[in-house]
Amino acid sequence: MTGDSFRVEGVSKSFAMPGATVPVLDGISFSVESATWTTLLGPSGCGKTTLLKIVAGLDRPDAGHVRMERTVRANATAYLPQEDTLLPWRTALQNAVLASEIDRRPIEDARREAAELFTHFGLSGFESSYPHQLSGGMRQRLALIRTFLAHRSILLLDEPLGALDPLTRATLQDWLLEVWSELRKTVLLVTHDAEEALLLSDRVLVLTERPASIQADRTVDLPRPRDRGSQTLAAQKAELLRLLMTRRGAS
Numbered sequence: 001m002t003g004d005s006f007r008v009e010g011v012s013k014s015f016a017m018p019g020a021t022v023p024v025l026d027g028i029s030f031s032v033e034s035a036t037w038t039t040l041l042g043p044s045g046c047g048k049t050t051l052l053k054i055v056a057g058l059d060r061p062d063a064g065h066v067r068m069e070r071t072v073r074a075n076a077t078a079y080l081p082q083e084d085t086l087l088p089w090r091t092a093l094q095n096a097v098l099a100s101e102i103d104r105r106p107i108e109d110a111r112r113e114a115a116e117l118f119t120h121f122g123l124s125g126f127e128s129s130y131p132h133q134l135s136g137g138m139r140q141r142l143a144l145i146r147t148f149l150a151h152r153s154i155l156l157l158d159e160p161l162g163a164l165d166p167l168t169r170a171t172l173q174d175w176l177l178e179v180w181s182e183l184r185k186t187v188l189l190v191t192h193d194a195e196e197a198l199l200l201s202d203r204v205l206v207l208t209e210r211p212a213s214i215q216a217d218r219t220v221d222l223p224r225p226r227d228r229g230s231q232t233l234a235a236q237k238a239e240l241l242r243l244l245m246t247r248r249g250a251s
Contacts, residue, residue: 004076004153004186006055007031010064013050014211023211023233024050027064028198030214031244034069034153035184039197042207042245048190051212052079055188056156078152082159084143086131092142093118093127099150110149117145121175144176154186161196170228173199177224194240199226208242216243238242 013025024047028078032038040048053059055066056079068076078099086095093114118124121141131139140160147155161169161176177200180187191197197204198220206216218240226233 005032005069006186007067008051008055008064008153009067011046011051011054011061011066012063012240013054013059013061013212023067025054025061026211026213028207028214028215029064029213032186032188034186036186036189036202037180037200038190038203038205039189039201040207041191041194041197041204041240041244042212043209044192046207046210047212048192048207049082052158052188052190054099075251076152077154077156078147078150079156080143080158080160081110082162084131084139085140086143086146088131090130091127092123092129092131092134095131095142096145097148098146103151105151114145115150117148117179120179121145137164137172141172141175144172144179148183148185152185154188157187157189159191160189162191162193169196174225176200176219192244194244195228195233197240198222199228200234201221204240206240208246215246 007030009029011025011028014021014023028051040051042048050059054079056062058079087098090098092109094175096114096117097107097110100107118127121144123138123141123145126134126138134142144160164172173196189200201220204218204220205214206218207213208215220236222232
């Protein structure tokens with residue numbers, strides 16, 4: 001399975017608030033190549049989630065547009081929000097195959113694929129458990145499985161690991177990268193964690209504070225798997241943090 005490419009062209013967005021209009025995105029343009037991992041890194045509240053929703057087709061920009069390649073089908077994107085949005089009345093397996101049911105794909109094929117991913121993500125044996133019986137990390141793994149099983153070529157991930165403890169987060173980063181390496185989807189990730197961006201991505205786009213524009217475009221050329229303790233990664237992380245802390249208009 002392979003991914004698909006797309007381009008964001010001149011996207012701007014504002015929201016109407018009582019007595020004011022708040023600009024959120026300011027003419028953002030970038031392209032994402034097929035089967036690559038691109039991360040949007042920016043300070044909290046800068047508009048990353050809004051941009052991801054526009055790419056997903058869940059919100060409309062005031063200006064600009066998202067251009068998919070001609071080969072990309074209309075329902076090519078799968079969007080994973082910050083909350084896991086699992087259905088509490090469905091078991092873990094039933095949640096995992098939900099997209100297959102909606103798309104009317106053969107359910108036995110979906111269950112077989114789910115079984116493989118349950119093993120990959122350390123959830124084997126919990127297929128019959130309900131969301132309230134799972135830990136936060138297990139719920140997030142299940143949400144990731146459901147996203148992969150949607151069989152979309154472009155995955156839009158909105159801080160899927162942000163609410164997890166450091167150990168669980170590090171473990172899921174490794175699992176997520178392993179599954180991505182096998183399936184080769186096109187991924188656009190939103191995070192405010194510089195280390196996570198460097199560990200996972202081929203490329204990092206650093207956004208300014210709101211209204212967001214792209215202040216830096218960094219290729220991550222470190223070989224995978226990446227060493228969290230390496231001096232090179234630490235130096236690149238320090239540079240990304242410096243960019244994140246740079247105020248608009250500062251030298």
